[in-house]
Amino acid sequence: MQFTPKLTNIETSIFSVMSALANKHNAINLSQGFPNFKSDQKLIDGVTKAMNSGYNQYAPMAGNLELRQAISKKFEILYNSSYHPDTEITVTAGATQAIFTIISSFIKPEDEVIIFNPAYDCYQPSIEANGGKTISIALEAPNYRINWDSVKDAITSKTKMILINTPHNPTGTVMNEIDMLKLQEITEGTDIIVLSDEVYEHIIFDGEQHQSVCRFKNLKERSFITASFGKTFHNTGWKIGYCCAPESLMEAFRNVHQFNVFSVHHPAQKALADYLQDANHYLELPHFYQDKRDTFLSLIKNSRFKFTPSKGTYFQVLDYSEITSKNDVEFAKELTIKNGIASIPLSVFYDNKIDHKVLRFCFAKTNDTLQQAADILNKI
Structure with a gap:
């Protein structure tokens, strides 16, 4: 068979790469953007109620x-x-x-x-x-x-x-x-x-x-x-x-x-x-996540990472330029393997892989997880 696929030279998603590394090395995963706490039980129960009420067809x-x-x-x-x-x-x-x-x-x-x-x-x-x-x-x-x-x-x-x-x-x-x-x-x-x-x-x-x-x-x-x-x-x-x-x-x-x-x-x-x-249920979310952001940044304020507080999303970019001159992909992998914390390098989101020496961390996590992550970052 000979065929021409539409998409070529597509690399494995950086999210998959970093999450796999985090799993392999038992690292705290602040790379992929998902919360590690439960959704509201009321909403979960609502799905079961809907199933039992017959909302099971198209x-x-x-x-x-x-x-x-x-x-x-x-x-x-x-x-x-x-x-x-x-x-x-x-x-x-x-x-x-x-x-x-x-x-x-x-x-x-x-x-x-x-x-x-x-x-x-x-x-x-x-x-x-x-x-x-x-x-x-x-x-x-x-x-x-x-x-x-x-x-x-x-x-x-x-x-x-x-x-x-x-x-x-x-x-x-x-x-x-x-x-x-x-x-x-x-x-x-x-x-x-x-x-x-x-x-x-x-x-x-x-x-x-x-x-x-x-x-x-x-x-x-x-x-x-x-x-x-x-x-x-x-x-x-x-x-x-x-x-x-x-x-x-x-x-x-x-x-x-x-x-x-x-x-x-x-x-x-x-x-x-x-x-x-x-x-x-949605009007309270800005306060909920700002508290998460502020908690995370307060915990790492004495670290060697530099930052401007995130204005939105549940991601925080940290500048590591005073720590090492390594490129961001290399440093992100090193942090995961040697230090036990996973993040996302930003250069992969650029066509020409511009490297500003910054990493993205997800703070949609429990406060215990944020404390553990901060303990690691503060030692680097």
Whole structure:
């Protein structure tokens, strides 16, 4: 057999590499982004209740209607914005599936998509699997802000999409109102679609407000929002997310969605619909995770690592440049094997492997785990 695969030269995910190393060497795993504490028992019991109540067959292709209504209400509460449950919201098998389906719905061979590095590792492969061309713009340490003049210069007649992520994984930075207004200005009068990855929308700190694209009228009209219940409610293994967009864009999305997923786990959708009736379940999350961030940073304040407190997500970037000149992949592996703590090197998220001598650590862990991790980091 002779064949030509769509994706070549794809390396094993750094998340898999570092987690495997952590398991092999019994290291504390602060690499992969998932909590090591339980989801709310009320939500878990809600899934069992839904199963016993008969929610065991296919959900509607767009998702359980009660859940879509609850999502619509959430947007009204948080952003004074609205998406129609029938035509503008679709429940997906996690945000990654939503991102892949959005790209598949619109990107054709030779179309260009602008992304910002360091970028989450599903973006570029999703673009290239559909024949598109990735145009990467690097974010510079330590602030990791977008240079909007560079974005203007990168736009061509082939630019079909701009993909943003705020709060940003892996750096923990957030886009502000000025950023959104710049993006709105740059795309005005074009046919460019904006894909806004907002999976950490509820994990934002220091009194800041998440600047969702739906807050900006002209931007909302050309944008998809992707979100994740797994990130929000500490159950990443459930793989349930959703996306929102104006009806015309969502219609094109569903044309593809129905043939690669159709629908997702119905009992969990019903449980989430009931759980969302209490808005405090997501309104309290910024305080919950800021306490985690502050605890972690307080515990390592006397270490040799340098840091700027994360503005959002449950990740903290630590600068190790005063400790060693080793590249970040080498140092991350050394920390895992010799010191017993696993992290993620940021250079792997750049096209050209830019190494700023920083590592990403996940602080969505119990306080006991954070204390153990800090004890290790303080000795380095």
